[in-house]
Amino acid sequence: QVQLQQSGPGLVRPSQTLSLACAISGDSVSSNSAAWNWIRQSPSRGLEWLGRTYYYASKWYNDYAPSVKSRISINPDTSKNQFSLQLNSVTPEDTAVYYCARLANYMDVWGKGTTVTVSS
Amino acid sequence: EIVLTQSPGTLSLSPGERATLSCRASQIISSSHLAWFQQKPGQAPRLLIYGAYSRATGIPDRFSGSASGTDFTLIIRRLEPEDFAMYYCQHYGSTPLTFGGGTKVEIK
Numbered sequence: 001q002v003q004l005q006q007s008g009p010g011l012v013r014p015s016q017t018l019s020l021a022c023a024i025s026g027d028s029v030s031s032n033s034a035a036w037n038w039i040r041q042s043p044s045r046g047l048e049w050l051g052r053t054y055y056y057a058s059k060w061y062n063d064y065a066p067s068v069k070s071r072i073s074i075n076p077d078t079s080k081n082q083f084s085l086q087l088n089s090v091t092p093e094d095t096a097v098y099y100c101a102r103l104a105n106y107m108d109v110w111g112k113g114t115t116v117t118v119s120s
Numbered sequence: 121e122i123v124l125t126q127s128p129g130t131l132s133l134s135p136g137e138r139a140t141l142s143c144r145a146s147q148i149i150s151s152s153h154l155a156w157f158q159q160k161p162g163q164a165p166r167l168l169i170y171g172a173y174s175r176a177t178g179i180p181d182r183f184s185g186s187a188s189g190t191d192f193t194l195i196i197r198r199l200e201p202e203d204f205a206m207y208y209c210q211h212y213g214s215t216p217l218t219f220g221g222g223t224k225v226e227i228k
Contacts, residue, residue, distance in 0.1 A: 049217040105170070106170035
């Protein structure tokens with residue numbers, strides 16, 4: 001059974017970097033048949049896909065949402081079988097519940113979510 | 121970017137009634153890449169339907185999905201008390217992946 005365990009701080013100061021990790025059990029971040037995603041949810045923006053990382057033909061790839069493309073980085077960590085989210089230069093608008101999720105043929109496994117508040 | 125518009129915003133029904141939720145895409149998309157999720161307060165979304173028609177593992181058969189052009193429908197045949205929740209559609213066939221704004225199914 002695939003599970004995703006999220007970790008990271010719940011409070012980030014404005015202009016700083018939001019960093020979260022998602023540890024995978026029951027699957028591999030290097031799987032050729034899955035993409036590893038970050039999604040956030042807030043009352044003002046609803047569910048918003050942020051980006052993904054995936055491994056294919058011996059190479060790593062990333063896709064990012066246009067709304068955050070200049071500030072985001074999603075990276076795999078094969079030694080820990082996890083992937084991470086970094087969002088730079090955060091503002092209060094980035095306050096949300098952040099989820100990691102696996103997309104194999106569909107988005108079937110989600111982390112429990114991390115509430116991140118951007119505030120001084 | 122594919123915009124998904126869900127309607128109605130809120131559906132007020134009684135247990136045992138039938139719920140019909142709609143999701144309209146801003147352009148033609150493959151039905152192979154349309155999913156429905158259920159979300160309850162404080163929980164992550166749970167996959168109900170993928171490929172517009174297929175139930176995810178463990179989902180009861182009172183949930184069904186259909187597609188016609190840019191219109192997608194989730195039907196809950198007879199509402200059980202645990203079905204009152206938020207429902208979202210999602211397109212996952214190309215980036216950026218997008219979600220609809222949601223339909224709240226509430227107890228009348």
